[in-house]
Amino acid sequence: MNLTLEQIGSNAKRAETVLRTLSANGKNKALTTAADYLMANMKMLLEANHMDMERGKENGMAQGLLDRLLLTEARIAQMAEGLRQIAGLEDPVGEVLSMKQRPNGLLIGQKRVPLGVIGIIYESRPNVTADAFGLCFKAGNAVILRGGKDAIHSNHAITMTLQEALQKCGLPKDAIQLITDTSHETAAEFMKLNQYVDVLIPRGGTGLIRTVVEQATVPVIETGTGNCHIYVDESADPAMAVDIIFNAKTQRIGVCNACESLVVHEKVKDALLPKLAERLQEKQVELRGDEQSRAACGSILPAKEEDWGTEYLDYILSIKTVASIDEAIAHINKYNTGHSEAIITKDYENSRKFLDEIDAAAVYVNASTRFTDGFEFGFGGEIGISTQKLHARGPMGLKELTSTKYIIYGNGQVRP
Numbered sequence: 001m002n003l004t005l006e007q008i009g010s011n012a013k014r015a016e017t018v019l020r021t022l023s024a025n026g027k028n029k030a031l032t033t034a035a036d037y038l039m040a041n042m043k044m045l046l047e048a049n050h051m052d053m054e055r056g057k058e059n060g061m062a063q064g065l066l067d068r069l070l071l072t073e074a075r076i077a078q079m080a081e082g083l084r085q086i087a088g089l090e091d092p093v094g095e096v097l098s099m100k101q102r103p104n105g106l107l108i109g110q111k112r113v114p115l116g117v118i119g120i121i122y123e124s125r126p127n128v129t130a131d132a133f134g135l136c137f138k139a140g141n142a143v144i145l146r147g148g149k150d151a152i153h154s155n156h157a158i159t160m161t162l163q164e165a166l167q168k169c170g171l172p173k174d175a176i177q178l179i180t181d182t183s184h185e186t187a188a189e190f191m192k193l194n195q196y197v198d199v200l201i202p203r204g205g206t207g208l209i210r211t212v213v214e215q216a217t218v219p220v221i222e223t224g225t226g227n228c229h230i231y232v233d234e235s236a237d238p239a240m241a242v243d244i245i246f247n248a249k250t251q252r253i254g255v256c257n258a259c260e261s262l263v264v265h266e267k268v269k270d271a272l273l274p275k276l277a278e279r280l281q282e283k284q285v286e287l288r289g290d291e292q293s294r295a296a297c298g299s300i301l302p303a304k305e306e307d308w309g310t311e312y313l314d315y316i317l318s319i320k321t322v323a324s325i326d327e328a329i330a331h332i333n334k335y336n337t338g339h340s341e342a343i344i345t346k347d348y349e350n351s352r353k354f355l356d357e358i359d360a361a362a363v364y365v366n367a368s369t370r371f372t373d374g375f376e377f378g379f380g381g382e383i384g385i386s387t388q389k390l391h392a393r394g395p396m397g398l399k400e401l402t403s404t405k406y407i408i409y410g411n412g413q414v415r416p
Helices: 005-020 024-040 042-058 063-069 073-088 127-138 149-167 184-191 205-216 238-250 269-283 291-296 305-309 325-335 348-357
Strands: 096-101 106-116 117-122 142-146 176-178 198-203 227-233 257-263 284-289 315-321 341-343 362-365 402-409
Touching: 005 117, 005 142, 005 176, 005 184, 005 362, 024 042, 024 073, 042 063, 042 073, 042 149, 042 176, 063 149, 063 284, 073 127, 073 238, 117 127, 117 184, 117 205, 127 142, 127 176, 127 325, 149 257, 184 284, 184 305, 198 205, 198 402, 205 341, 227 238, 227 325, 238 269, 238 341, 257 269, 269 284, 284 291, 291 315, 305 315, 305 325, 325 348, 341 348, 348 362
Parallel strands: 117 142, 117 198, 142 176, 227 257, 227 341, 257 315, 284 315, 341 362
Antiparallel strands: 096 106, 106 402
């Protein structure tokens, strides 16, 4: 039976009152049970995902998006491991952040509390279903999910599995709910469900995020797209640069932390670009560059202005040549999306300058941008990569899914 949004919201509110005071041990038991259920139901999950994959191929879905949609035994095992890691993390709920005594004797403190009911609108990434549940649940929140139609069978199978695990532990299954109506009208209604939803988090492409930010009346935490750059400084080790760029571009192309844009100092372009092009040819990466980069390597195609700001999610890489680190920083800050940026350099001062002046949620020195990930950061997964500057920025783990409230102890004080 398909529930109305009012019913889903009401169910989430009831579940949230239970989760708000659930002990850390109770949460951890449920999370490890959910991980076990994912592994036990692997065959069913793969069959559901196969239906989505076949439909995606029939509809001509791009390779990068198919990669996002795909579930394998290894990816399901990683989802389960993510839940176990979350179970092993310290519970943030109830942490007292401060406690001070006022001259009138009042003790005024601040502690962490759950956000309440979190709504998540996302596209063709079924792993988000498990990650979102685990993080929201550990932080004491109920979660309402609205995935895309491309992954509906996968998302439904994962949600049912997690609900069964919750019921096994004597907890409300409505701690996680999936909106099965994938119409735009229902999504628009969901964005205005202020009576039940405390915060909305969009995960997906530029169009989805813009729509949610512009249409929602529920408060939104914006998770951005990833036009991620790597800048190869004049002092960079060319071999290191090739390895890092190859990993950042090709390890997974359909993710927001993949490298989409390369910025190269003009003094290293001749030594670097032919070797890089040869390495990237292993994955048949198309290179689009400016005149200077094309002069250094004949296989580079001419770039257009829109290439500098494009998140390809494909085997395409733009290349911009610069004369200084200042020019590199200016170019990156103009075209980036505030996600992840990296410099490859041996120059300590240039690395510090890059870290200080680049405006992004994650800034790297001599490492791949692919590490901007809650799992890699030790958060046991993530709810998304926030590219905004209010409340949360970067990979959003448990603490970012809490709010605070003031607690005040008195002994009869009244205000004069």
